[in-house]
Amino acid sequence: MQKADKQKAFLEVISTKNQNMSDNKKVTDIQKFIEKFEPSKFKMLSRGIEVRGIKDLNRNISFAKEVIEKLKLKLVISHSAEMAMYGSFEVNYL
Secondary structure (H helix, E strand, O other), rough: HHHHHHHHHHHHHHHHHHHHHHHHHHHHHHHHHHHOOOOOOOEEEEEEEEEEOOOOOHHHHHHHHHHHHOOOEEEEEEOOHHHHOOEEEEEEEE
């Protein structure tokens, strides 16, 4: 039993480290996006960021998609009609 408990504890530690590494990768992707896109206003969300105060929404969404594709980030753009009224869109983790 002791050996099984040690193996279980070891697997939990490895699992936790892998989860932390993937969380760090997500944060790094968002940071890279912010550095390249340079939004004037954005709000951090649990699943990504909300870019706000956009004048030309279609052009900026297209540019954001290009940045994500060029840098091969694991992010996705989401927006709705309600967000469009406020000149905003979200950049979320994939």
